Amino acid sequence: MPEQFLPDNPDQLPTRETTLSMSGLEFMQKILGGELPLAPIANGLNYQLHSVKPDEVIFRGAPGFDQMNPTGTIHGGWYGTLLDSAMACAVMTRVAKGSVYTTLEYKVNIIRPIPSGMTVDCVGTVEHAGRSTGVATGKIIGVDDGKLYATGSTTCIIMTPK
Template sequence: MPEQFLPTSVDQLPTRETTMSMSGLDFMQKILEGELPLAPIANGLNYQLQDVQLDQVIFRGAPGFEQMNPTGTIHGGWYGTLLDSAMACAIMTRVPKGSVYTTLEYKVNIIRPIRPGTSVDCIGVVEHAGRSTGVATGKIVGVEDGKLYATGSTTCIIMTPK
């Protein structure tokens, strides 16, 4: 897999014109190939894009000390952000050229704690993609142990700016 591009400043992010000039699937594939940058949040939360297909996106991450809460477990926001990224980006694979999307709502169910340093895959899968909304589900599973750590669901709005 090519090295992914982690931006260090706002001017390294794609312009609106760049984003609107291609389909969401093409956009996501260019991120995977390192031609476009990952979202800056991926660096701070220690995850990267692993795979992109029509209707499915996989992120791989390993939370560490920086993602822990004061009680010594991984903060629920890490699970939520990872699930939001995978589920919304799965919907992005269905966004047509000239359109954009954003998350309207998402839900997370944490099933078991992830130990710091544990590699997990977060798989987002499109359940529905229409003209104005997309719905996806997601799950976080251990790379080594195959255990299910969390599930989620989301609704995104798909917009064609005028």
């Protein structure tokens, strides 16, 4: 897999014109291929884009000390951010050229704690994508143990800027 581009300043993010010039699937494939930058938040939370196909996006990551809460477990925000990324980017694979999306709401169910340093995959899958909304589900699964650690669901709004 090509090395992904992690931006270090806002000027390295795609312009509005660049984003609107391609379909959401093309946009996500260019991130995976290193032609466009990964979202900066992925760097601080230690995850990367692992796979992109129509209706499905997989992020892979391993939470560690920097993602812990004061009690020594992985912060729930890490689960939520990873699920939001995978589910919303799965919806992005269905967004037409000239349109964009954003998360309207999402829900997270943490099933068990992820051990620090464990590599997990977060799979986002589209359930519905229409003209104005997209719905997706997600799951966080241990790469080595295959256990389910969390699930989620989201609704995204799909917009065509004027």
